[in-house]
Amino acid sequence: MDRGYEKERFESVSIKTSVVKKFRRYCRQLSKSQSMTLLLMLEFFEDNGISPNESMGPHMQTLEKLIKKRINGVIAILKDIEKSQTKPTVAMMETLFKEAEPKKKPLILEKKNVEKKQPKYRERNQIDL
Template sequence: MDSFTAIRFKKDTAQKFKQYSKHIAPTHTQAMAMMLDFFERNHCTPDEDYGPHLIRLERRVLKRIDSLIAIIKNIEKTQTKPTHAMLAALFQAYEPPKQKLMIEKNDPYLNTEVRFREKKYSNDKDEN
Protein backbone atom coordinates (compact mmCIF):
# COMPACT_ATOMS: atom_id res chain seq x y z
CA MET A 1 0.00 0.00 0.00
CA ASP A 2 1.23 3.46 -0.87
CA SER A 3 1.97 5.93 1.86
CA PHE A 4 0.65 9.48 1.72
CA THR A 5 2.31 12.74 2.56
CA ALA A 6 0.90 16.19 3.15
CA ILE A 7 1.76 19.23 1.09
CA ARG A 8 0.58 22.64 2.19
CA PHE A 9 -1.23 24.86 -0.31
CA LYS A 10 -3.19 28.01 0.12
CA LYS A 11 -6.89 27.35 0.52
CA ASP A 12 -7.98 28.93 -2.78
CA THR A 13 -5.27 27.04 -4.71
CA ALA A 14 -6.28 23.75 -3.08
CA GLN A 15 -9.96 24.34 -3.93
CA LYS A 16 -9.06 25.22 -7.52
CA PHE A 17 -6.95 22.04 -7.82
CA LYS A 18 -9.75 19.88 -6.36
CA GLN A 19 -12.25 21.28 -8.88
CA TYR A 20 -9.85 20.72 -11.79
CA SER A 21 -8.81 17.29 -10.53
CA LYS A 22 -12.41 16.03 -10.64
CA HIS A 23 -12.51 16.67 -14.40
CA ILE A 24 -9.28 14.93 -15.39
CA ALA A 25 -8.85 11.97 -13.03
CA PRO A 26 -10.71 9.92 -10.42
CA THR A 27 -8.29 10.86 -7.61
CA HIS A 28 -6.23 13.91 -6.76
CA THR A 29 -3.06 11.78 -6.75
CA GLN A 30 -3.70 10.57 -10.31
CA ALA A 31 -4.46 14.12 -11.46
CA MET A 32 -1.20 15.42 -10.02
CA ALA A 33 0.75 12.50 -11.51
CA MET A 34 -0.81 13.18 -14.95
CA MET A 35 0.14 16.87 -14.78
CA LEU A 36 3.71 16.11 -13.72
CA ASP A 37 4.06 13.49 -16.48
CA PHE A 38 2.82 16.03 -19.02
CA PHE A 39 5.39 18.61 -18.00
CA GLU A 40 8.21 16.07 -17.95
CA ARG A 41 7.24 14.45 -21.26
CA ASN A 42 6.99 17.81 -23.08
CA HIS A 43 10.07 19.31 -21.40
CA CYS A 44 8.20 22.41 -20.36
CA THR A 45 7.46 24.42 -17.24
CA PRO A 46 4.39 26.50 -16.34
CA ASP A 47 6.35 29.78 -16.47
CA GLU A 48 7.66 29.07 -19.98
CA ASP A 49 6.44 31.16 -22.93
CA TYR A 50 4.67 28.76 -25.29
CA GLY A 51 4.27 31.12 -28.25
CA PRO A 52 7.43 30.10 -30.15
CA HIS A 53 7.14 26.51 -28.94
CA LEU A 54 3.63 26.15 -30.38
CA ILE A 55 4.64 27.89 -33.60
CA ARG A 56 7.48 25.38 -33.98
CA LEU A 57 5.06 22.56 -33.33
CA GLU A 58 2.63 23.95 -35.90
CA ARG A 59 5.40 24.25 -38.51
CA ARG A 60 6.46 20.66 -37.84
CA VAL A 61 2.87 19.44 -38.25
CA LEU A 62 2.47 21.43 -41.47
CA LYS A 63 5.69 19.93 -42.84
CA ARG A 64 4.39 16.45 -42.08
CA ILE A 65 1.09 17.26 -43.78
CA ASP A 66 2.98 18.55 -46.81
CA SER A 67 5.04 15.37 -46.95
CA LEU A 68 1.87 13.26 -46.71
CA ILE A 69 0.34 15.24 -49.58
CA ALA A 70 3.50 14.63 -51.63
CA ILE A 71 3.32 10.89 -50.89
CA ILE A 72 -0.35 10.73 -51.88
CA LYS A 73 0.32 12.67 -55.12
CA ASN A 74 3.20 10.31 -55.92
CA ILE A 75 0.98 7.27 -55.33
CA GLU A 76 -1.70 8.82 -57.52
CA LYS A 77 0.79 9.60 -60.29
CA THR A 78 2.66 6.29 -60.27
CA GLN A 79 -0.08 3.82 -59.33
CA THR A 80 -3.64 5.08 -59.52
CA LYS A 81 -3.58 7.00 -62.81
CA PRO A 82 -1.73 4.30 -64.81
CA THR A 83 -4.03 1.60 -63.45
CA HIS A 84 -7.07 3.70 -64.29
CA ALA A 85 -5.71 4.36 -67.79
CA MET A 86 -5.11 0.63 -68.37
CA LEU A 87 -8.61 -0.26 -67.21
CA ALA A 88 -10.13 2.47 -69.36
CA ALA A 89 -8.17 1.22 -72.37
CA LEU A 90 -9.38 -2.32 -71.74
CA PHE A 91 -12.99 -1.24 -71.50
CA GLN A 92 -12.73 0.94 -74.60
CA ALA A 93 -11.13 -1.84 -76.61
CA TYR A 94 -13.76 -4.34 -75.52
CA GLU A 95 -16.98 -4.01 -77.40
CA PRO A 96 -19.75 -6.42 -76.50
CA PRO A 97 -20.67 -8.67 -79.42
CA LYS A 98 -23.75 -7.56 -81.27
CA GLN A 99 -26.47 -10.14 -81.35
CA LYS A 100 -27.55 -11.47 -84.70
CA LEU A 101 -31.00 -10.65 -85.90
CA MET A 102 -33.37 -13.38 -86.87
CA ILE A 103 -35.03 -12.65 -90.17
CA GLU A 104 -38.47 -13.90 -90.96
CA LYS A 105 -39.52 -14.73 -94.48
CA ASN A 106 -40.68 -11.97 -96.72
CA ASP A 107 -44.25 -11.00 -96.08
CA PRO A 108 -45.97 -10.92 -99.48
CA TYR A 109 -48.63 -8.54 -98.22
CA LEU A 110 -46.27 -5.93 -96.73
CA ASN A 111 -43.56 -6.48 -99.32
CA THR A 112 -40.87 -6.04 -96.61
CA GLU A 113 -38.71 -8.17 -94.39
CA VAL A 114 -39.77 -8.48 -90.74
CA ARG A 115 -36.89 -8.63 -88.29
CA PHE A 116 -36.84 -9.82 -84.69
CA ARG A 117 -34.14 -9.67 -82.04
CA GLU A 118 -33.09 -12.83 -80.26
CA LYS A 119 -34.82 -13.18 -76.96
CA LYS A 120 -32.59 -12.56 -73.95
CA TYR A 121 -33.24 -14.76 -70.98
CA SER A 122 -33.51 -12.86 -67.74
CA ASN A 123 -35.42 -12.86 -64.53
CA ASP A 124 -36.91 -9.46 -65.24
CA LYS A 125 -40.21 -9.54 -67.04
CA ASP A 126 -39.81 -5.96 -68.30
CA GLU A 127 -36.99 -6.85 -70.70
CA ASN A 128 -39.01 -9.26 -72.91
Template sequence: MDSFITIRFKRKTAKRFQEFSRTHFKSHTDAMATMLAFFFYNEISPKENFGPTGRTIAVSLNTVETNLLKRLNAIIAIQRDIEKTQTKPALAMLESLFQTEEPKDKTLILEKKFIEEKKTVRFEEKRNTTNEL
Protein backbone atom coordinates (compact mmCIF):
# COMPACT_ATOMS: atom_id res chain seq x y z
CA MET A 1 0.00 0.00 0.00
CA ASP A 2 1.20 3.45 -0.92
CA SER A 3 1.89 5.90 1.81
CA PHE A 4 0.22 9.30 2.00
CA ILE A 5 1.86 12.69 2.09
CA THR A 6 0.43 15.95 3.26
CA ILE A 7 0.20 18.86 0.84
CA ARG A 8 -0.79 22.28 2.04
CA PHE A 9 -3.56 24.07 0.14
CA LYS A 10 -5.59 27.10 1.00
CA ARG A 11 -8.90 26.15 2.57
CA LYS A 12 -11.01 27.56 -0.34
CA THR A 13 -9.00 25.64 -2.97
CA ALA A 14 -9.09 22.43 -0.90
CA LYS A 15 -12.89 22.64 -0.56
CA ARG A 16 -13.32 23.16 -4.34
CA PHE A 17 -11.06 20.18 -5.07
CA GLN A 18 -12.91 17.96 -2.58
CA GLU A 19 -16.31 18.82 -4.12
CA PHE A 20 -14.99 18.20 -7.63
CA SER A 21 -13.31 14.97 -6.59
CA ARG A 22 -16.42 13.59 -4.86
CA THR A 23 -18.66 14.25 -7.88
CA HIS A 24 -16.31 12.75 -10.50
CA PHE A 25 -13.99 10.23 -8.83
CA LYS A 26 -13.88 7.59 -6.11
CA SER A 27 -11.00 9.18 -4.22
CA HIS A 28 -9.02 12.40 -4.12
CA THR A 29 -5.94 10.50 -5.26
CA ASP A 30 -7.75 9.26 -8.42
CA ALA A 31 -8.91 12.78 -9.15
CA MET A 32 -5.43 14.29 -8.84
CA ALA A 33 -3.80 11.46 -10.82
CA THR A 34 -6.34 11.79 -13.64
CA MET A 35 -5.94 15.55 -13.85
CA LEU A 36 -2.14 15.30 -13.97
CA ALA A 37 -2.30 12.55 -16.59
CA PHE A 38 -4.65 14.68 -18.68
CA PHE A 39 -2.30 17.66 -18.68
CA PHE A 40 0.80 15.56 -19.37
CA TYR A 41 -0.85 13.46 -22.10
CA ASN A 42 -2.32 16.44 -23.97
CA GLU A 43 0.81 18.53 -23.43
CA ILE A 44 -1.12 21.53 -22.23
CA SER A 45 -0.75 23.83 -19.32
CA PRO A 46 -3.64 24.41 -16.89
CA LYS A 47 -2.88 28.12 -17.20
CA GLU A 48 -3.73 28.16 -20.91
CA ASN A 49 -7.04 29.54 -22.09
CA PHE A 50 -8.76 27.27 -24.61
CA GLY A 51 -11.03 29.97 -25.95
CA PRO A 52 -14.79 29.95 -25.70
CA THR A 53 -16.42 27.30 -23.55
CA GLY A 54 -19.41 25.21 -24.51
CA ARG A 55 -21.80 27.68 -22.91
CA THR A 56 -20.31 30.72 -24.59
CA ILE A 57 -20.21 28.86 -27.90
CA ALA A 58 -23.90 28.03 -27.55
CA VAL A 59 -24.75 31.65 -26.79
CA SER A 60 -22.59 32.94 -29.63
CA LEU A 61 -24.05 30.31 -31.98
CA ASN A 62 -27.55 31.52 -31.17
CA THR A 63 -26.60 35.08 -32.03
CA VAL A 64 -24.74 33.94 -35.13
CA GLU A 65 -27.70 31.80 -36.15
CA THR A 66 -30.08 34.70 -35.62
CA ASN A 67 -27.90 37.04 -37.65
CA LEU A 68 -27.49 34.42 -40.36
CA LEU A 69 -31.25 33.90 -40.59
CA LYS A 70 -31.76 37.66 -40.86
CA ARG A 71 -29.22 37.86 -43.68
CA LEU A 72 -30.81 34.89 -45.45
CA ASN A 73 -34.22 36.52 -45.24
CA ALA A 74 -32.74 39.73 -46.64
CA ILE A 75 -31.13 37.80 -49.51
CA ILE A 76 -34.43 36.05 -50.28
CA ALA A 77 -36.23 39.41 -50.32
CA ILE A 78 -33.61 40.85 -52.69
CA GLN A 79 -33.88 37.83 -54.97
CA ARG A 80 -37.68 38.08 -55.10
CA ASP A 81 -37.45 41.77 -55.90
CA ILE A 82 -35.00 41.05 -58.71
CA GLU A 83 -37.36 38.41 -60.11
CA LYS A 84 -40.31 40.81 -60.04
CA THR A 85 -38.54 43.86 -61.44
CA GLN A 86 -35.94 42.41 -63.78
CA THR A 87 -36.16 38.73 -64.59
CA LYS A 88 -39.86 38.24 -65.29
CA PRO A 89 -40.31 41.38 -67.44
CA ALA A 90 -37.15 40.60 -69.39
CA LEU A 91 -38.30 37.01 -69.92
CA ALA A 92 -41.70 38.23 -71.10
CA MET A 93 -40.06 40.61 -73.58
CA LEU A 94 -37.80 37.86 -74.92
CA GLU A 95 -40.73 35.49 -75.30
CA SER A 96 -42.72 38.12 -77.13
CA LEU A 97 -39.82 38.63 -79.53
CA PHE A 98 -39.60 34.96 -80.35
CA GLN A 99 -43.31 34.33 -80.68
CA THR A 100 -44.44 34.58 -84.27
CA GLU A 101 -48.03 34.78 -85.20
CA GLU A 102 -49.09 33.91 -88.69
CA PRO A 103 -50.19 37.05 -90.42
CA LYS A 104 -53.83 37.08 -91.36
CA ASP A 105 -54.44 36.98 -95.07
CA LYS A 106 -56.18 40.19 -95.78
CA THR A 107 -57.05 40.97 -99.30
CA LEU A 108 -56.03 44.32 -100.53
CA ILE A 109 -58.74 46.76 -101.30
CA LEU A 110 -57.56 47.13 -104.87
CA GLU A 111 -57.30 43.45 -105.42
CA LYS A 112 -60.54 41.84 -106.36
CA LYS A 113 -60.90 38.16 -106.27
CA PHE A 114 -63.84 36.62 -107.80
CA ILE A 115 -65.01 33.82 -105.72
CA GLU A 116 -67.13 31.38 -107.51
CA GLU A 117 -70.19 30.93 -105.54
CA LYS A 118 -72.01 27.73 -105.73
CA LYS A 119 -75.43 28.36 -106.98
CA THR A 120 -77.69 26.67 -104.64
CA VAL A 121 -81.37 26.80 -104.92
CA ARG A 122 -82.85 28.35 -101.90
CA PHE A 123 -86.44 27.71 -102.75
CA GLU A 124 -87.90 24.97 -104.86
CA GLU A 125 -91.32 24.82 -106.33
CA LYS A 126 -93.55 22.45 -104.65
CA ARG A 127 -94.49 19.62 -106.90
CA ASN A 128 -97.86 18.23 -106.89
CA THR A 129 -97.59 14.70 -105.76
CA THR A 130 -101.27 13.89 -105.97
CA ASN A 131 -102.51 11.76 -108.87
CA GLU A 132 -104.45 13.66 -111.44
CA LEU A 133 -107.26 11.74 -113.06
Protein backbone atom coordinates (compact mmCIF):
# COMPACT_ATOMS: atom_id res chain seq x y z
CA MET A 1 0.00 0.00 0.00
CA ASP A 2 1.22 3.53 -0.72
CA ARG A 3 1.91 5.56 2.39
CA GLY A 4 -0.35 8.56 2.75
CA TYR A 5 -2.73 7.36 0.05
CA GLU A 6 -4.36 4.40 1.82
CA LYS A 7 -7.82 5.96 2.06
CA GLU A 8 -8.01 7.10 -1.55
CA ARG A 9 -9.99 5.04 -4.00
CA PHE A 10 -8.75 3.80 -7.37
CA GLU A 11 -9.82 5.19 -10.74
CA SER A 12 -9.33 3.52 -14.06
CA VAL A 13 -7.51 5.01 -17.03
CA SER A 14 -7.53 3.51 -20.50
CA ILE A 15 -4.01 2.96 -21.76
CA LYS A 16 -2.79 0.92 -24.73
CA THR A 17 -1.48 -2.56 -23.91
CA SER A 18 2.07 -1.96 -25.16
CA VAL A 19 2.35 1.23 -23.08
CA VAL A 20 1.02 -0.53 -19.97
CA LYS A 21 3.58 -3.34 -20.31
CA LYS A 22 6.40 -0.84 -20.67
CA PHE A 23 5.09 1.22 -17.71
CA ARG A 24 4.78 -1.84 -15.46
CA ARG A 25 8.37 -2.86 -16.29
CA TYR A 26 9.49 0.62 -15.35
CA CYS A 27 7.53 0.44 -12.06
CA ARG A 28 9.28 -2.83 -11.18
CA GLN A 29 12.67 -1.21 -11.85
CA LEU A 30 11.82 1.59 -9.42
CA SER A 31 10.28 -0.83 -6.91
CA LYS A 32 7.25 1.43 -6.63
CA SER A 33 3.55 0.92 -7.24
CA GLN A 34 2.05 2.13 -10.49
CA SER A 35 0.30 5.02 -8.75
CA MET A 36 3.46 6.20 -6.99
CA THR A 37 5.57 5.88 -10.14
CA LEU A 38 3.11 7.98 -12.12
CA LEU A 39 2.97 10.53 -9.31
CA LEU A 40 6.81 10.75 -9.19
CA MET A 41 6.93 11.28 -12.94
CA LEU A 42 4.33 14.04 -12.85
CA GLU A 43 6.05 15.82 -9.96
CA PHE A 44 9.39 15.62 -11.77
CA PHE A 45 7.98 17.30 -14.86
CA GLU A 46 6.17 19.97 -12.82
CA ASP A 47 9.14 20.75 -10.55
CA ASN A 48 11.63 21.08 -13.40
CA GLY A 49 9.27 22.87 -15.77
CA ILE A 50 9.86 20.29 -18.46
CA SER A 51 7.40 19.19 -21.08
CA PRO A 52 7.46 15.53 -22.15
CA ASN A 53 7.40 16.77 -25.75
CA GLU A 54 10.75 18.58 -25.38
CA SER A 55 14.05 16.88 -26.02
CA MET A 56 16.36 16.94 -23.01
CA GLY A 57 19.58 16.02 -24.84
CA PRO A 58 20.85 19.28 -26.31
CA HIS A 59 19.20 21.36 -23.60
CA MET A 60 21.00 19.51 -20.80
CA GLN A 61 24.31 19.59 -22.66
CA THR A 62 24.05 23.36 -23.08
CA LEU A 63 23.35 23.78 -19.38
CA GLU A 64 26.32 21.57 -18.55
CA LYS A 65 28.64 23.66 -20.74
CA LEU A 66 27.33 26.87 -19.21
CA ILE A 67 27.87 25.56 -15.69
CA LYS A 68 31.41 24.42 -16.55
CA LYS A 69 32.22 27.87 -17.98
CA ARG A 70 30.96 29.57 -14.85
CA ILE A 71 32.88 27.22 -12.60
CA ASN A 72 36.05 27.85 -14.61
CA GLY A 73 35.40 31.60 -14.29
CA VAL A 74 35.04 31.31 -10.51
CA ILE A 75 38.26 29.28 -10.33
CA ALA A 76 40.09 31.94 -12.37
CA ILE A 77 38.79 34.68 -10.07
CA LEU A 78 39.90 32.78 -6.96
CA LYS A 79 43.36 32.17 -8.41
CA ASP A 80 43.68 35.87 -9.27
CA ILE A 81 42.63 36.86 -5.75
CA GLU A 82 45.13 34.43 -4.29
CA LYS A 83 47.92 35.70 -6.54
CA SER A 84 47.26 39.44 -6.21
CA GLN A 85 45.92 39.74 -2.66
CA THR A 86 46.44 36.75 -0.41
CA LYS A 87 50.07 35.86 -1.12
CA PRO A 88 51.44 39.44 -0.95
CA THR A 89 49.49 40.08 2.26
CA VAL A 90 50.85 36.92 3.83
CA ALA A 91 54.39 37.86 2.79
CA MET A 92 54.03 41.34 4.32
CA MET A 93 52.63 39.90 7.54
CA GLU A 94 55.52 37.44 7.78
CA THR A 95 58.12 40.19 7.33
CA LEU A 96 56.38 42.33 9.96
CA PHE A 97 56.36 39.47 12.44
CA LYS A 98 60.00 38.66 11.76
CA GLU A 99 61.03 42.27 12.43
CA ALA A 100 58.82 42.57 15.48
CA GLU A 101 60.13 39.33 16.92
CA PRO A 102 61.81 40.17 20.25
CA LYS A 103 65.48 39.40 20.48
CA LYS A 104 66.44 37.05 23.24
CA LYS A 105 68.12 38.95 26.01
CA PRO A 106 69.90 37.15 28.77
CA LEU A 107 68.19 37.24 32.11
CA ILE A 108 69.59 39.64 34.67
CA LEU A 109 70.37 36.81 37.06
CA GLU A 110 72.07 34.76 34.43
CA LYS A 111 75.86 34.97 34.33
CA LYS A 112 77.72 33.78 31.31
CA ASN A 113 81.24 33.54 32.66
CA VAL A 114 81.08 31.97 36.02
CA GLU A 115 84.60 31.66 37.29
CA LYS A 116 85.50 29.45 40.14
CA LYS A 117 86.84 31.77 42.75
CA GLN A 118 89.05 30.75 45.57
CA PRO A 119 87.33 31.14 48.88
CA LYS A 120 88.60 34.05 50.91
CA TYR A 121 88.77 31.98 54.02
CA ARG A 122 90.06 28.47 54.25
CA GLU A 123 89.52 26.07 56.99
CA ARG A 124 92.61 25.19 58.89
CA ASN A 125 93.73 21.73 58.83
CA GLN A 126 94.98 20.23 61.97
CA ILE A 127 98.39 19.84 60.44
CA ASP A 128 98.84 23.59 59.89
CA LEU A 129 98.54 24.26 63.62
